[in-house]
Amino acid sequence: MKKFALVLLAAVLGLVFAPPASARPGWAATWTASPHEPSDVFGPNWGTEGFDDQTVRQVLRISSGGPAVRIRLSNAYGDAPLEITGATVARAAEGAAVQPRSVRHLTFGGHRSATVRPGGDLVSDVALLPVEPLQRLTVTLYFAGRTGPATGHTFASATSYRAAGDHRADVAADAFGETSTSWFYVTAVEVVDRTPRRDVVVAFGDSITDGTGSTVDGDNRYPDELAERLRGRKAVVNAGIGGNRVLNDSSCFGEKATERFGRDVLAQPDVRTVILLEGINDIGFSNFPIDCAKPNPEVTAAQLIAGYRDLIGQAHRAGVRVVGATLLPFKGAGYHTERGEAVRDEVNAWIRTSGEFDAVVDFDRATADPADPDALLPAYDSGDRLHPSDAGYRAMAEAVDLSVL
Structure with a gap:
């Protein structure tokens, strides 16, 4: 016990006194x-x-x-x-x-x-x-x-x-x-990292990243499930905000993604990779009349793609890799429309094929119902046709190729 305490003290003192940066x-x-x-x-x-x-x-x-x-x-x-x-x-x-x-x-x-x-x-x-x-x-x-x-x-x-x-x-x-x-x-919460190597993964997004629909106190959000796969080999932290959007601020759902990205992603110590999953609220909120969601204009695929390019640019200038995540099915959700479905399809096609992300994870295909690909698989639906269940969040985490992190 005494030896452990001395080792711990030495690690902490290294944060105060200044050995060579590499050590x-x-x-x-x-x-x-x-x-x-x-x-x-x-x-x-x-x-x-x-x-x-x-x-x-x-x-x-x-x-x-x-x-x-x-x-x-x-x-x-x-x-x-x-x-x-x-x-x-x-x-x-x-x-x-x-x-x-x-x-x-x-x-x-x-x-x-x-x-x-x-x-x-x-x-x-x-x-x-x-x-x-x-x-x-x-x-x-x-x-x-x-x-x-x-x-x-x-x-x-x-x-x-x-x-x-x-x-x-x-x-x-x-x-x-x-x-x-x-x-x-x-x-x-931050931990002493005795061998800094920039390997923190930030999951960035809206309520689907935040874990809406998962069991309270179950730690079953998709970033939690991803952390369980990694078992401490890499940290996974959650930068989701329910209701958040790429292009518009909200008094109850936070600043737009392009504005908060620096604080919530790039400022995290030792960040190496961000998984970007956001945009479904931009598509759907034009049919969501709640006052704190305004402004809620109709958003085009081209506008969302411009927002993604902004985020990719911010990340790359900071030396952070970006994994683009396709938008999940939302047929049957309260703000689903045929117009919104067309925008989602166009955005997902760009995410898969543009080559502008460092890697891609296809959450759309991982959670879709094979009998109706515009809808969540029933077993993966928390009940509102938008947010995954615990099983759905687990499927999302399993869809991530760990080598891209």
Whole structure:
């Protein structure tokens, strides 16, 4: 045990003292959640009011391991400074409980409390918590005062927990009597990477990447299933936002893909490859009358392709590879039309044949019903004819040729 502790300390100190760059440990992303404005369009959300003398415990599953971690927090959509009274990270147990002796108090510049400026973000100091691939962690935040509206991630497909008062270091779940299926403020977990080699995979997209339709707390989103195939050999992080589009912003579904790509993909430490799956909302939202989706113009295949070229250019200028993913079948979905089907077919043909991506993964053919290729295979349909089921997300992950990553 003593020898392990010395090895761990040496790895972490390598982040502070400066050996040659080729030998210096760094950081690698192991989990992400793309932030956006809080919204209660689809039901009550803690983020619209924020928190006041409350503790929020959030459960997440990382993809790769390491000898220590740090946490990123965001106040990107806050209009006032965010006062964080204290925070912890721990290995998760059942529900809101954590494993005994795993709780680590986070510090920020050596202090347990911190302030995040409006529009800014904050990274913690290193926390000496060794983690394994596919391990579930909790990040617990305590706010002694009123936060105002909270930057977060609405469609987490995971349970978060809230308690009155300060329970950041609690091991038991007893105090956490309220639940939500959103994340708040936490945007990334990063691990010490002792041999930096730029091998992080970012899955970038909309609700299908985000995992809508998968079992809550099941970690069955397609990026999760892909991470299970890789078993820590490469990290896979999720940069999906439900309702997101390539070409148009939304007050409830985040900035357009071409705008947020730099923050949510290119800024991730050690990123090498991005899987780009987005565009079905651009096609369908012209028939989606919800106010926060406006503007919702009819989008052509040529316009979507121009957006993809913008994203490919951004990635290549940063030395990041792009895997183009075909758009899944959506016949029978609430916003499906014959016009939209024609646009999807034209876009998918371009993705397959243009040669502008570094590689292609054909999610369309992997999930389509052979008897009706414009529709999801029934076994892969979560029920709305748009979002895959757990089995559908697994089929998507299995369609990825690991050698292209």
